[in-house]
Amino acid sequence: MKTNFKIILAMLLIGMGFQNSRAQVSNAIEKTAKKTEWQFSTRAGYDFPNYKEDFKYIDYKGGFMGGISINHYWSWFGLQADFDYIKNSPKSNINNPFYENNGPIPTAIAYTDVTVTKNDITRMFVGAGPSFRHLSKNNKFQAELSLLAGLGTIDGGEILVEGVRKDDSKDPLTYHSGWDKQNLFAGKVQARFTYFFNQHWGVNAGAYYMNYFGGAQESTKNDLLVSNGYMTAGSPQQVYYYEAGTTAIRQDVDGGSTTINAFNSDQIVRDNLGGNSGTADLRRKIDLSSVGVFAGLTYRFSPSKKAPKEIVEVTKTAPVEKKYCVQTTAKDKFTNEILPNTDVSIKDSKGVVVETAKTDAFGVVKFCDLLPDDYTIEGMYNDIALEGNTAKKSEFKNDQTIIKDILYADSNFIIKGKAVICNTSIAIDGVTIVLKNNQLASQKNTNTNQKGEFTFQALQNTNYSIYGKKENYLSQTMTIFTKDYDRNKSLFIQLEICMDAADCGTAIALKNIHYDLGKYFIREDAKPELNRLVQFMNDNPGVKVELSSHTDSRASNAYNQTLSQNRANAAVDYITSQGIARARLTGKGYGESKLLNRCADGVECSEAEHQSNRRTEVKVICPQ
Known part of the structure; x- marks a missing residue:
C-alpha cells in the first residue's frame, strides 16, 4: 500500500509541475489554448496486473484493455470521465508434469500430464477527475495528465491445476478460488500524448497506473472443485487456496494460524493448528494494482457560439473596424533562397482558412483586408510543409503591414530542371522525366509543364541518372552527384535535359x-x-x-x-x-x-x- 501511495503522490507532483510550467508558455500558446473544447477518445492496449499474493504455482498474466474517455477543457484545465474494460488470466507455472503422489511440487515421476481449468478475470473501471493539458504552438501536439477516482470491479480468476496419472485418474496440484463479482474504490493516474493531423481528428498514445483500494476478497463458490468432483454442491466447507503436498497457512484475525490440509479423497478438511474443528474464515483480501499502455483515436470540437439576437432598432452606426495586411516571404532555412510558387494559407484563431495564394517571383505573398485576430501562416513547397509562423492580434496596430517569414527546413536538395530541344531554347511539355537513384535502385517520375519545367527532391550524398521520355524524342541522359553540392549553400540543383526530335528519315x-x-x-x-x-x-x-x-x-x-x-x-x-x-x-x-x-x-x-x-x-x- 505504501508503494501505491508513493506512485500516486509522484504523479500528483508531476501534475503540479505541469500546471506551473504552463505559466511560462508564450502568449501565442496561451491564446491558442484559451477556448472551451470537448474531446472524445478511444483506446486499446495491454494491461499488466500486480496481485499482492504469495501463490507459489499460480501467476496472473496481463491481457487486453480497452476504454473511452470524455474530456471537457477550459484552456489548460479540464475534467475527464473514463471507462475501462480489462481482461486478465490466471496461469499455472507448473511446466513439468511428472510429480510424485502427494509429494511436494515438483518431485518425482508419478504423473504423465497436467491439465488446467480456469476462468479469466474481468475488471472494469468507471471514474472521473481533473485533467491538465499542454498544447503546442501550432495546436497539433497535446500532452495530458489525468487524476481519476471511481469504482472498480473484479470478477473471475478461479483456477484448478491437476496432475494426470498413468491410469488417467487426476489429483489436484494447486487451486485458487478467484473472486466473486465485487465493487471496490479505485484510483487511476494517466498520461496521454495526442497528435492532431487536422482540426478535429488525432491519434493518441499513453500509459496509466490503476490501484484498487481495500483489497479484493476471495470467492466462496468453488465452482471448479464442485464440477470436477472434489466438493459437493452446497457444502459448508470452502477452499480459497490449495497446494498439493503442503499445508497452506493463513493468519487469523486473533493472531493464530489456520491451515488447509491436503485433499482427502472426496472431501476437504479444514482444521485449526490446535486440533479444533475448523471455524475460522480463511478468506483473504488481496491488494490489486496494474499498469498499462495504449493507443487510440481522439476527436475534438469546440461548441458553436449562439448567434446574436436580431437588432430591431438601430440608434447609431457601429464604427467600422480597421483592416490590415500580412506580408509573408517563403525562404529556405539554410541558404535564405527565396521560394517562388509556394502555396501559402492563413488561418484565423478558430482554424478556419481565411485565404490561400502562391508566392510571386520574389517569394512574397500578401494577405489584406484582415481584421485583428490571432492568425497562423502555413506553407507548402514541392509537397513539403514549411515551418509556419503566427501573426498575433496584438501586432495589428498603427496601420502597419505585418512582415512574416515561413521557412523550408527540409535537408534534401531540389532538382529544378527544364526539357528543351537540343541546340535551342524551345521547351518541350508533356515529357516524362525519370530520376533513378543509382545507389538504392529506385526511381521517381514526373511530367514537364507547359514551360518544360520539372522538379524533384534529391537526397544528399547520392548519385542519380536523369532522362526524359516522349514519343519520337531521343533524350540526353545526365548523371548527378549530390555530394558535389553543399546544402548550406544551395537548395536548388539547376539542369537542362536536351532532347532531339527523332523524325523518320532525319539523321x-x-x-x-x-x-x-x-x-x-x-x-x-x-x-x-x-x-x-x-x-x-x-x-x-x-x-x-x-x-x-x-x-x-x-x-x-x-x-x-x-x-x-x-x-x-x-x-x-x-x-x-x-x-x-x-x-x-x-x-x-x-x-x-x-x-x-x-x-x-x-x-x-x-x-x-x-x-x-x-x-x-x-x-x-x-x-x-
Whole structure:
C-alpha cells in the first residue's frame, strides 16, 4: 500500500509541475489554448496486473484493455470521465508434469500430464477527475495528465491445476478460488500524448497506473472443485487456496494460524493448528494494482457560439473596424533562397482558412483586408510543409503591414530542371522525366509543364541518372552527384535535359562515339551515348533505326568503306547485347561518301574539320 501511495503522490507532483510550467508558455500558446473544447477518445492496449499474493504455482498474466474517455477543457484545465474494460488470466507455472503422489511440487515421476481449468478475470473501471493539458504552438501536439477516482470491479480468476496419472485418474496440484463479482474504490493516474493531423481528428498514445483500494476478497463458490468432483454442491466447507503436498497457512484475525490440509479423497478438511474443528474464515483480501499502455483515436470540437439576437432598432452606426495586411516571404532555412510558387494559407484563431495564394517571383505573398485576430501562416513547397509562423492580434496596430517569414527546413536538395530541344531554347511539355537513384535502385517520375519545367527532391550524398521520355524524342541522359553540392549553400540543383526530335528519315549525330585509329571496337567512352539510344528504343518499342558510320576522306575509298561498315556493325552488336532485337536495327557504313564539309581528297583541312566528318548517326526508318 505504501508503494501505491508513493506512485500516486509522484504523479500528483508531476501534475503540479505541469500546471506551473504552463505559466511560462508564450502568449501565442496561451491564446491558442484559451477556448472551451470537448474531446472524445478511444483506446486499446495491454494491461499488466500486480496481485499482492504469495501463490507459489499460480501467476496472473496481463491481457487486453480497452476504454473511452470524455474530456471537457477550459484552456489548460479540464475534467475527464473514463471507462475501462480489462481482461486478465490466471496461469499455472507448473511446466513439468511428472510429480510424485502427494509429494511436494515438483518431485518425482508419478504423473504423465497436467491439465488446467480456469476462468479469466474481468475488471472494469468507471471514474472521473481533473485533467491538465499542454498544447503546442501550432495546436497539433497535446500532452495530458489525468487524476481519476471511481469504482472498480473484479470478477473471475478461479483456477484448478491437476496432475494426470498413468491410469488417467487426476489429483489436484494447486487451486485458487478467484473472486466473486465485487465493487471496490479505485484510483487511476494517466498520461496521454495526442497528435492532431487536422482540426478535429488525432491519434493518441499513453500509459496509466490503476490501484484498487481495500483489497479484493476471495470467492466462496468453488465452482471448479464442485464440477470436477472434489466438493459437493452446497457444502459448508470452502477452499480459497490449495497446494498439493503442503499445508497452506493463513493468519487469523486473533493472531493464530489456520491451515488447509491436503485433499482427502472426496472431501476437504479444514482444521485449526490446535486440533479444533475448523471455524475460522480463511478468506483473504488481496491488494490489486496494474499498469498499462495504449493507443487510440481522439476527436475534438469546440461548441458553436449562439448567434446574436436580431437588432430591431438601430440608434447609431457601429464604427467600422480597421483592416490590415500580412506580408509573408517563403525562404529556405539554410541558404535564405527565396521560394517562388509556394502555396501559402492563413488561418484565423478558430482554424478556419481565411485565404490561400502562391508566392510571386520574389517569394512574397500578401494577405489584406484582415481584421485583428490571432492568425497562423502555413506553407507548402514541392509537397513539403514549411515551418509556419503566427501573426498575433496584438501586432495589428498603427496601420502597419505585418512582415512574416515561413521557412523550408527540409535537408534534401531540389532538382529544378527544364526539357528543351537540343541546340535551342524551345521547351518541350508533356515529357516524362525519370530520376533513378543509382545507389538504392529506385526511381521517381514526373511530367514537364507547359514551360518544360520539372522538379524533384534529391537526397544528399547520392548519385542519380536523369532522362526524359516522349514519343519520337531521343533524350540526353545526365548523371548527378549530390555530394558535389553543399546544402548550406544551395537548395536548388539547376539542369537542362536536351532532347532531339527523332523524325523518320532525319539523321541525328550521336556525340562522343569515337574509335581508335583504324579500329572498330566500341570504346568505354562511347557506351553512354549508345545507351541513350537503347533507352530510346525501349521507350518506343515499335521504332526501327538505322545506325550509320562515316569517315573522313583520308585513306582510300575502299578502306574507308570497309572500316565504316565494321564500325556500324560493332555499334549494332553492342545495342543488341543490351536486349534490343536485331530485327529493329540496320548498320550502314558510308565511308567518305557523305562529307559534311569541303575536306575531300587532296584538300588541305585542319584536324577539327576532318573530325566533324568522322561521325556516327542514327535515324528512324520511315515505315513503308
